[in-house]
Amino acid sequence: MNxxxxxxxxxxxxxxxxxxxxxxxxxxxxxxxxxxxxxxxxLKFIQRLIDRGHTLEQxxxxxxxxxxxxxxxxWQPNNTSSCTQNTLFIHWxxxxxxxxxxxxxKIYEATLQPHLPYKKxxxxxxxxxxxxxxxxxxxxxxxxxINIPEIIxxxxxxxxxxxxINTEIIRGKLKAAFF
Numbered sequence: 001m002n003x004x005x006x007x008x009x010x011x012x013x014x015x016x017x018x019x020x021x022x023x024x025x026x027x028x029x030x031x032x033x034x035x036x037x038x039x040x041x042x043l044k045f046i047q048r049l050i051d052r053g054h055t056l057e058q059x060x061x062x063x064x065x066x067x068x069x070x071x072x073x074x075w076q077p078n079n080t081s082s083c084t085q086n087t088l089f090i091h092w093x094x095x096x097x098x099x100x101x102x103x104x105x106k107i108y109e110a111t112l113q114p115h116l117p118y119k120k121x122x123x124x125x126x127x128x129x130x131x132x133x134x135x136x137x138x139x140x141x142x143x144x145x146i147n148i149p150e151i152i153x154x155x156x157x158x159x160x161x162x163x164x165i166n167t168e169i170i171r172g173k174l175k176a177a178f179f
Contacts, residue, residue, distance in 0.1 A: 009053045012096045014125055026066040088118035094125045
């Protein structure tokens with residue numbers, strides 16, 4: 001079982017992420033399949049979530065709401081250019097004990113909405129940095145000062161089709177370029 005596919009039940013993700021996963025998968029299954037294939041695929045999805053640790057009591061209202069959204073066709077995109085011009089986007093970093101999206105929306109509607117020209121508000125939630133971000137930091141090095149053909153040409157063993165590059169030469173040139 002590939003555990004990285006679905007959000008576990010005890011995750012620190014906001015509830016809207018799990019709701020979005022359910023709505024997105026149900027919508028994708030509906031769009032990509034015919035009605036006869038939809039039900040078995042949806043049952044497999046539910047079984048995978050249950051295997052992951054979710055309960056049927058937790059999943060049922062979310063799936064019913066996703067199915068109702070399919071019936072209402074609320075998932076079909078509108079004219080995106082006019083929608084984004086009248087939308088206020090708020091970027092918010094999620095904290096498990098912090099403000100939730102619904103609270104931010106209520107505060108906005110009670111205080112700012114009457115004074116701003118935006119018709120809609122969209123909240124984009126990002127996750128805070130975690131240990132993985134700190135420990136596995138990778139960056140693409142700037143290679144403007146390194147000329148790979150020159151390194152290969154300088155190596156006397158490079159005349160063969162299978163080029164064996166002397167790692168000491170490369171290390172020396174890389175050190176000179178970056179340090």
